[in-house]
Amino acid sequence: MSLHPTISSAKVEGTAVYDLAGDKLGAIDDLVIDKRTGHVRYAALEFGGFLGVGTDRYPLPWDMLKYDTSKDGYVVNLDRDLLTTAPRYAKEAAPAYTEDYGRSVYTHYGFNWQ
Template sequence: MNENDLMQDNITGQNQEGSNANWPVKILTATSIIGDPVDNAQGENLGKIKDLMLDIHAGHITYVVLEQSGILGINEKLFAIPFKALQLDNANEKFILNASKEQFEQAPGFDKDHWPGTNSHNYYQGAGSYWGNFMGPSTGNSLT
């Protein structure tokens, strides 16, 4: 692809590489992930991605903060889920977490006014250990 094609893409909004130029998905913007729904394999909605936790030294997403909404915004609960525990369902623009609704509701979480410290290794290691139990060989954040 040459620079003229890229300029044409920007002007027209049309992708000059074809309709599947971004397949398989390899890179996404943070804003395209934040707000995405997260379901389990049974199709039950577990919540939505509220934020991303970046390892600034390693340069990758370590955790997503998943928000489970309460009624009228009351009793919201937040969860730190290792990014590698999620799979992208590209066709439906959502992520899949390999956990039942019951397992999810028993997971360690926190509320919006009491986030764990960003350097709280105890909290994040505990959350990682919990979710590691649900990450089988077929899971992971493969974006295909």
């Protein structure tokens, strides 16, 4: 059992995200929280571009990410090819996180929208 089961969103933002092979995909840019339940719905993965220019945000269902203490980062069962067709947005153009949008994100990754 972890001694610290909670974490500040400020510490999650910037944390690296790796695929199952251990390759870095990007980093967490933002968290999206359900106002009614208080649960994190998405982690916005910053991916693509060069030196932060032209990078897009890819909302990933929070339950998709598993923290790996040996990597000091999150691991996802995801390959880069799936990201090419994933819902995404530019940092300045965050979407309205509606129920329909949520369903499209969760469905893309094979998760059920609750």
